[in-house]
Amino acid sequence: MKAPAFRYHAPRRLEQAIELAATLPNARLLAGGQSLLPMLNFRLLAPEHVVDLAKVEGLAGIDELPGAVRIGAMTRQREIEFSEVVRRRLPLLAEAIRWVGHRQTRNRGTLGGSLCHLDPSAEQPMVAMAMDAVLDIASPKGTRRLPMHEFALDLMTPAIEDGEIVTAVTFPQWPEGHGWGFEEFARRHGDYAIVAVAALVLRDGDGRLSRASVTLGGVAATARRVTDAERCLVGSRGEPAAVAAAAEACAQVPAMGDAQIPAGYRSRLARTLAQRALDRAIARTGAVA
Amino acid sequence: MSSPSHPPSDRCVDHHEIRLRVNGRDICARVEDRLGLADFLREDLGLTGTHLGCEHGVCGACTVWIDGHSARACLTLAAQADGCEIRTVESLASPDGTLHPLQQAFRDHHGLQCGYCTPGILMSLAELLRDVPDPDESAIREVLSGHLCRCTGYQNIVAAARAAVDRLRGAQ
Numbered sequence: 001m002k003a004p005a006f007r008y009h010a011p012r013r014l015e016q017a018i019e020l021a022a023t024l025p026n027a028r029l030l031a032g033g034q035s036l037l038p039m040l041n042f043r044l045l046a047p048e049h050v051v052d053l054a055k056v057e058g059l060a061g062i063d064e065l066p067g068a069v070r071i072g073a074m075t076r077q078r079e080i081e082f083s084e085v086v087r088r089r090l091p092l093l094a095e096a097i098r099w100v101g102h103r104q105t106r107n108r109g110t111l112g113g114s115l116c117h118l119d120p121s122a123e124q125p126m127v128a129m130a131m132d133a134v135l136d137i138a139s140p141k142g143t144r145r146l147p148m149h150e151f152a153l154d155l156m157t158p159a160i161e162d163g164e165i166v167t168a169v170t171f172p173q174w175p176e177g178h179g180w181g182f183e184e185f186a187r188r189h190g191d192y193a194i195v196a197v198a199a200l201v202l203r204d205g206d207g208r209l210s211r212a213s214v215t216l217g218g219v220a221a222t223a224r225r226v227t228d229a230e231r232c233l234v235g236s237r238g239e240p241a242a243v244a245a246a247a248e249a250c251a252q253v254p255a256m257g258d259a260q261i262p263a264g265y266r267s268r269l270a271r272t273l274a275q276r277a278l279d280r281a282i283a284r285t286g287a288v289a
Numbered sequence: 290m291s292s293p294s295h296p297p298s299d300r301c302v303d304h305h306e307i308r309l310r311v312n313g314r315d316i317c318a319r320v321e322d323r324l325g326l327a328d329f330l331r332e333d334l335g336l337t338g339t340h341l342g343c344e345h346g347v348c349g350a351c352t353v354w355i356d357g358h359s360a361r362a363c364l365t366l367a368a369q370a371d372g373c374e375i376r377t378v379e380s381l382a383s384p385d386g387t388l389h390p391l392q393q394a395f396r397d398h399h400g401l402q403c404g405y406c407t408p409g410i411l412m413s414l415a416e417l418l419r420d421v422p423d424p425d426e427s428a429i430r431e432v433l434s435g436h437l438c439r440c441t442g443y444q445n446i447v448a449a450a451r452a453a454v455d456r457l458r459g460a461q
Binding site for chain 1: 368
């Protein structure tokens with residue numbers, strides 16, 4: 001259970017990191033290491049080079065922008081968890097981040113690392129999907145911006161090429177008074193979720209829901225927005241029948257199954273957790289003037 | 290200063306020079322690139338209080354402080370600790386051997402049996418007690434959720450943590 005031999009690099013500047021990532025053969029980027037190190041210790045990976053991003057300047061921090069919050073890719077989950085800005089402006093992320101691993105792993109794990117690892121049940125990709133977050137991806141050719149739904153290609157497969165580095169994630173803010181809910185089930189707290197649901201809703205002046213976002217984790221190969229569920233909610237008053245229809249739409253998403261957790265069980269969890277997340281989100285909506 | 294147990298660089302194995310502070314002591318060492326922090330602490334520095342259990346971040350036995358926060362030493366390369374301040378379980382007791390209030394409480398409340406998981410749990414609870422002076426039981430259990438103990442059933446660990454909280458608060 002020791003990592004295979006590799007060459008370790010700790011660049012200080014982003015240009016150096018990009019050049020290393022673009023030119024070194026069989027290189028892996030190291031962010032917080034909370035997923036990469038287990039994979040190395042299990043020898044599921046055998047990179048020739050590991051490029052540590054921890055000392056690269058300018059990759060960590062939480063910035064308030066007009067209508068959005070930009071979080072550096074190397075920002076540790078601990079900083080997000082205790083950020084007053086995140087609690088105030090991205091309450092869904094603040095709630096979800098407490099479900100990520102344990103205190104001891106959140107102290108090291110990073111937002112960008114989780115998005116690039118792209119585990120199907122991970123919470124941070126779910127929130128990025130739920131909020132239509134946009135990723136800044138730097139390469140020798142410059143920086144491109146990619147929305148989360150285009151970034152999450154398939155099971156643990158982000159749309160990122162060799163030599164590209166995710167540098168920041170911008171979360172567009174939902175208007176004040178929106179409601180949010182995050183529900184998760186795992187056999188033990190801190191384990192990977194079997195199923196998790198993220199919900200956002202916004203009421204208009206007449207009390208009708210004008211916007212809704214429903215995202216499943218652990219059901220499909222990546223975090224999955226359920227537009228059928230969102231359609232059930234928009235225009236409704238968030239009444240029980242609308243919520244039940246939305247939850248049923250979540251149960252209809254084709255679910256992964258394996259020897260321990262059959263697909264039907266995931267679908268039942270998706271229905272139940274969607275119901276709870278939406279109930280909570282709707283209860284949290286404030287009156288809009 | 291330690292004498293590295295790992296051979297100097299050859300054609301196959303890459304090395305890095307790291308400088309860090311461990312339990313208040315400045316260390317400069319040459320480490321193999323793939324060497325884990327826990328192995329560095331144990332094998333190179335002789336700090337065998339940090340235990341290695343699962344080596345993939347689940348059991349928590351290897352928990353140490355990195356720059357003041359609890360972390361898995363098995364999920365950290367020694368090279369990543371360059372420039373960092375590390376604290377291990379050896380730093381808890383006073384130089385004269387007086388146990389830290391947490392350690393004394395574990396002794397008093399039978400908070401350990403085999404003791405394998407204990408160093409990591411002590412480091413996590415020490416962080417909690419530093420950050421939250423009066424944690425409730427759910428906060429204690431949430432921190433413990435990052436650790437596996439197969440002996441105690443956790444009840445006595447919670448009792449020990451509560452006793453340490455009371456003692457530390459009484460001392461203020």
